[in-house]
Amino acid sequence: MSDSTSAIDIEKLTSLCKRRGFIFQSSEIYGGLASTWDYGPLGAELKRNVKDSWWKAMVWERDDVVGLDAAILMHPDAWRASGHLENFTDPLVECLQCNKRFREDHIDSVTCPECGGELSDPRLFHMMFKTHMGPVEEEAAIVYFRPETAQGIFVNFSNILTSTRKKLPFGVAQIGKSFRNEITTGNFIFRTREFEMMEIEYFVMPGEDEPVHEQWMQDCMNWYTDIGVTPENLRLRKHEDEELSHYAKATYDIEYKFPWGWGEIQGIANRTDFDLKAHMTMSGEKLTYFDEASGQHVIPYVIEPSLGVDRAVMTLLVDAYTEEETTAASGKTETRVLLKLDPSIAPIKVAVLPLSRNEKLVPLAKSVYDNIRKSRLIGGNVQFDDAQSIGRRYRRQDEIGTPLCVTVDFDSLDDDCVTIRERDSMNQKRVSIANLAGEISSLLIGN
Secondary structure, three states: OOOOHHHOOHHHHHHHHHHOOOEEEOOHHHOOOOOOEEEOHHHHHHHHHHHHHHHHHHHHOOOOEEEOOOOOEOOHHHHHHHOHHHHOEEEEEEEOOOOOEEEHHHOOOOEOOOOOOEEOOOEEEEOOOEEEOOOOOOHHHEEEEOOOOHHHHHHOHHHHHHHHOOOOOEEEEEEEEEEOOOOOOEOOOOEOOEEEEEEEEEEEOOOOHHHHHHHHHHHHHHHHHHOOOOHHHEEEEEOOHHHOOOOOOEEEEEEEEEOOEEEEEEEEEEEEOHHHHHHHHHHOOOOOEEEOOOOEEEOOEEEEEEEEHHHHHHHHHHHHEEEEEEEOOOOOEEEEEEEOOOOOOOOOOEEEEEOOOOOOHHHHHHHHHHHHHHOOOOOOOEEEOOOOOHHHHHHHHHHOOOOEEEEEOOOHHHHOEEEEEEOOOOOEEEEEHHHHHHHHHHHHHHO
């Protein structure tokens, strides 16, 4: 990555994302819809790789976490029990001169940060999106788009316990869309109103929650560094008492050093037994765990690692964005832009590039491409790229973060070998086509 993320121009990154097919402004042909974004072909691959990496690390590689995919729409009483109907609000102030609105806790001045005008007194703004279920738009038909995925796990606690026969401690993981009617949005995909979350509710015996909380903080930090995030750009920050959520005993944020400063990318909260107790009270159903050692029914405590997929994607893009000064064959100094994405999450793992569109080269290049694409050793998307000069294609693949390029040249017709070029070092290696898939697999894992 570049020497300092503070040097990265977010507008430059946004432009790259649009130009190369990572992220588009939603409804752009109609002027766009504020704070909504569409993931293009490369963005969809990157986002999927991030989710797959998290699921692999947090579910498949553990024997104490299972998965769930709960509905977005829930019974309104679920949100009444969780406290969202009463407490899910932000303080809103409005400029009396330009009429722009802001979260009071996000501005540092007593006047409008846009025009300097006088601000109104703060009022509470409810952040849940609501709609109506059924043919009649009446009060009794109101339902809400979930602002988090956690409650779907809590209301299914007994179902999961009965069907999996898990013993404490165990967790339930979920990836899904959430919606928050934020007052202020911005910084590209950092703060939006529609986003995807990856959450775990990890149930533990009361009294065993604090060491488990500590362990989850370390496990979560490790996941970021495992997928290539620079450790020096990550930190843990403990919530002060006055900023704790109503359900939390303690919360820590994982923050990343963005161009505008440190920003939260994940929360790891000790929710105690608040949620299960609240749903028991509201529903009248028992949400307890029978502890065989004590012969008693207990209400577990909950540790919650929770992060947004979109913020994880933005963290990776910012951290990977690099500009390097290189010298061209002509002796001219050029700027090489590349995304130093870890191979595990790069949207394209390998690009196959025929040296030219010569009729003798293309059939062999297509054959190499097909063999790599179908190989089980690669485990990711492979691209065929024959447009423009080979130098421009290398630069294009650098810019989208492709770790390896395979070039098929005229010598390949005689020696059955191709050249592998590595993105970060630009080193090149001649490899036989027969051993190509294994060599690529080894390089991807070794990077």
